Amino acid sequence: MAYQAKAYTLREESTESGTRYFISFKDGQGEHHELEVSEQLFFEFRQMERKNRNLQQWNQRHREFNEVWDETLYRRALRVPKSLDERMVEEERNETLYKAVGSLPEIQRRRFLLYYEYEFNFYQIAEMEHCTASAIQKSVAIAKEKVKTEMRKYLQQ
Numbered sequence: 001m002a003y004q005a006k007a008y009t010l011r012e013e014s015t016e017s018g019t020r021y022f023i024s025f026k027d028g029q030g031e032h033h034e035l036e037v038s039e040q041l042f043f044e045f046r047q048m049e050r051k052n053r054n055l056q057q058w059n060q061r062h063r064e065f066n067e068v069w070d071e072t073l074y075r076r077a078l079r080v081p082k083s084l085d086e087r088m089v090e091e092e093r094n095e096t097l098y099k100a101v102g103s104l105p106e107i108q109r110r111r112f113l114l115y116y117e118y119e120f121n122f123y124q125i126a127e128m129e130h131c132t133a134s135a136i137q138k139s140v141a142i143a144k145e146k147v148k149t150e151m152r153k154y155l156q157q
Helices: 039-066 070-076 084-102 106-116 122-129 133-156
Strands: 008-015 018-026 032-037
Touching: 008 039, 018 039, 032 039, 084 106, 084 133, 106 122, 106 133, 122 133
Parallel strands: none
Antiparallel strands: 008 018, 018 032
């Protein structure tokens, strides 16, 4: 856990007899104290300060990932969740589309789906159907117009 404000101060004092180490702090009643501590304890506190500073820097760099709010997730979503109304309208539209495609004659439906759903081009479909690409193009265009007509009926409702 990173602490924002230090509750203590470290101090070194060089004397003729050697170096002395002190930690000063205020207690719970606000009274100031200064204690002389061993070199090992002093350096442990210094090490803790470094680790604490590194942790604070890490937190600053990664805070965004720790404080992800619903709003942030919503803005970042690749696909923004749709409302219930939007999902219902989309479901009805898809159902109408499936019915419109299902009402096409077998050959037109197959060609329409191969072109739009499976993304084959006219030449590939023509090769599968053993006919010309222009025949496939006309068939798909007619099927598309029939589907559009059905979808317009849906939108006018």
